[in-house]
Amino acid sequence: MDITDAIAETTTPLPGDLGRDEVVDLRVHASVLPPPTARIVRLREVMRATPCSICLERPRLLRAFERSREGKLADKEHATIRRAKALRYVLQHRAPRIYDDELIVGNMSSKRIGANYYHEGISVNILEDIARLETRAVPLHLTAAEKRELLKLGLWGATRSIAARSLGRPGRLSHFAHLLRPRRYIVTEEAGISHQVGGYADVVQCGLIRVDSRAAACIASGLLENGSPANADQLAFFASVRIAVEGVVAMATHLAEACEARAAAATTTPERRDELRIIAAGCRHVPLHPARTLQEGLQACWLVHVALNLEDYEQGLSFGRLDQILGPLYARAVGASASATDVTATTHADTSRIVELLASFELKTCETIPLFSERVDMGFSGNTVGQAITLGGVDAAGDDATNPLSGLFLDAFAQIQTREPNMQVRVHAQTPEWFLHKAMAVVQLGSGSPALFGDAAIIGALQAVGVAEAHARDYAVIGCVEIASPGRTYNSSDAALINLPLCLELALNRGRQFPGPHGSRKQLGARTPPVAELLTFEDVVAAFRAQVVDAVDEVAQVLSWLEPCYRAHRTTPVNSMITEGCVESGRDVTWGGAMYDMTALQAVGLADTGDSLHALRRLVFDDKAMSLTAFVAILTTDFADQEPLRLRLQRRFEHYGNGDRRADEMTDLAANIYADAIGSHSNSRGGVWIPGFYSMTCGTSFGSVTGALPNGRHAGARLSNGFSPVDGSDASGPTALLRSAASLSTQRWANGGALNIKFDAHTVRGRVGRDALASLFRTYLVDQAGMQVQINVLDSETLRAAKLDPNAFPNLLVRVSGYCAYFNDLQPEIQDELIARTAHGVH
Amino acid sequence: MACTDPAASVGGASASPAPLIFAIQHFCIHDGPGTRSVVFFKGCPLRCQWCQNPESWRRETELAHKGHLCIDCDTCVDVCPTGALTAPGVWDPARCDLCLRCVDACPAAAMVRFGEPRSADDVLAALQPEFNLYRRSAGGVTLSGGEATLFVPLATEIAQRLKNQAIHSTLETCGLFKLAAVQPLLAAIDLVLFDLKLFDDEAHRAQCGAGNAGVKENLRALVRRAASGAGPRVWPRLPIIPGITSVADNVTGWASLLQEIGVRGVTLVPYHQFGAGKRSWLPDAPAAPELGALSPAELARSAAILAAHGVQSFAPGAEDWRLAGGVATRG
Ligand code: SF4
């Protein structure tokens, strides 16, 4: 054995070591991630090498439908029937594409990797970039003819967008402008609601035929299932479901035909011919009928997912708990009980084939990207749409539901490590060791995936907003961090983001921003009292509260204009047919048909706000170092000539994230003020408003328009992320950080939150690292009822970037035996040494 | 301030100044079994050239200046009541009465103190929030430094109180102590990480500032007691310092001794230079020697020599503790 490897990877023993990996132990066995098959390597490389593009098929077909005879006739029908027919037209007429090697078929667009174009939303923004599509940060490759067509279709669709329909009226235009240059908030619902985790369990077990026949029965009888008469809207809804099912079946059939044609081609190898015939048989059967095999189960989920993508908008369309949904089919495939945790029970060949199937499925999610102009992308970069797969967790009775498939989905992801899908792992007291260790093994690869979710905190938060216990226990992740009871919920989970620190700036200046290049001169917020009248800390808090309420109220106003437009113009029959409550009530999800309905607004810059409240309280009201007026005067000049004070606030004051109760309480206060403001609203579908704490990359865009903050943050600097501490402020290690995070009132955060924690790859390498991470996060998620954590294991390249930006990665954990130091505390030369260590894997 | 003569203080033989602790660091995964907190005591009888924690050497509170964080605001100079501090980072220890006003006033956290008197209550309070993690990871607390055996009463009280709560405790020691005086501490400890350096007595004196006769004697005694169940388990650790401890003769010397006394596992702690920068923070610490990087081959050769003597080598954190001599108190 090569000694260099032996030292680099402590799981591999030094010469003479007993060889602990040989100890027969299920946990150790399961932690080993199997290598990809040749097929998966080929598929992965194709996806990595393929440039991104835009698919114009959807708008092209929608425009063709509008101009067709069928489309003109549909003009006279109920709006939702018209919408369903347009979707059916797209699904029927889109060209099927079967790619080499894939085991799950169904092209997401006409391009191998392409963004679908949603004229109903904000896709038109891409026209801003039309002259530089190939040179953008995320280059998009289009032929000259395609660019001309994009322009044409863009102009056709612009007047049909939800924003034009809802805000393009006198009196509302200023809000329209705010959407273009967000400051206090950004209303993401303008783009689309999407963000759904549908009832894939029913799709797999019952097939769409069940919902179709239920709709058919209601139409035939003219009655709802409860026997009451159905009105015209309800009958139109049932018709829309049936039309949409027809469209999905047509798409599946065309894919089957394409597979059969390929199988018949002389150039196709016999092995591939067999594969294609199996796939074709599957597409002729699912998703209309119940899936008979694991492969058909995956195929059914995928086809419905594609239909959802084409129906309205693509963000956050998630699969839910695929390990639970497909568990019975897996058990049938291997002839064992799906609840058995003994993954060794299946033969190696079985497992390897199943992992290949799962990897092929997961790779399909890489076919789609979001279509954001660079301006919009500033707030939402990452080029991901957030297709989440949730694994592990408890069942309806509260018992562990982890099964072998839970681990195999992670194995498959480890083989591809692509930007999609989003892997989400649920953790509870009975989560098996082998599963958590496997999750940590994947985390060690450095892709930031899977994220971990604490069942106790999340189930509690959902129950607090009225979700029944059994349904809350069944939660799945939407997109990145949002949560829902799958197949029962319509949650506009990403409706808007609010700039919380800006509310504090406004509170300190009567509802206006501090002067400066970042600031708007307008009266942005409520006219709270002037600083001279804020005599106590409680007065400051009251002014802040008033500003938060004012910002949230304004978002409520904008959403109240959007919601009727959704009801009228953007109904979603596919989404509704996989959401419980809709067929029962005869209502589309946009009409409030779902069993649970919600709208969620996220706060950005939580820790910056909390730390600022703490700094302000301590400096002005406790230490009485200066008057509030004097301090605010310093803030309005962005700490000009006040660097010592600014540094003192940043380096010497207490901060959230260090296990310091006083600082943590201020962050919780900020979160609670926000949650109070959110909780006072409801949406027009009859659903509750719920708060979430994540930022996307809005921390950068909101930060650029936010003034200096009492915690020493300069005007224009980016804001803290999710419920993570402020960059540069947590210096007490991961245990203190997680304790602080767990101390927040997350039981009120029904839309979840994002916490980032960073480690140096060298520190947490090998089995020692896995053991340490597993026990660390079990303590946080189980003992402390923590809600969520995303773990970033940083390689040497990232560490180099950290060095250049001293405040970027201060909470990076570096550990060397017997050595006492923090990364950010070290001189640049020593940081270089540490980086070199990580780069070479030596020591 | 008087400078401590390293040879004058030997573990267990302490009286005077109140014990100081310069750091408590959590989530340490290379300093004993599982995930641990390390309590760093201030004061050490040795002065190893390659030491990674030079702030641990002296037993007294020390001022230090992190030049790279300083913004030259002169606040420290302005607040110094004795006139000891004449410019950022420049002070006369003879005139300084350690009032720490400069530390309190420094906005940039550049002027810092090393060493704080902390009671057992205080240390336990800092450790208590970590107890769940120790239990979940089969970890605990490591008393390190510096040299914890210089402070037997405090170290013993901490270890005993941990033991009362069934928390595993480890002592990391340089091995230079008076065995009888350290007895109470050993009685409360579960595991001793015993650091070996130079095998040759003269070389040890030259590199570490004191001879090693006592170290070897203590090692033999501790291993013997562990074997008979009369003391904590013992696990040696050998820092592999390029050209110093890594030379074949040195490793062979230790390997023979370990073989002779029946030790079966050792940790090879690879040398790194991360402590070098900290020396410039301290006014009178000598610069770290230029040793160059450790090559994997040197590490491999050391492991091979030890293996030839029946002693298995491990990377820090990856030890198979079942090989530790003696009787486990738990697990
Ligand atoms: S500790 Fe006090 S006396 Fe010593 S340098 Fe600092 S301010 Fe001056």
Ligand code: SF4
């Ligand atoms: S007070 Fe701190 S930052 Fe200012 S000169 Fe002194 S050491 Fe430097």
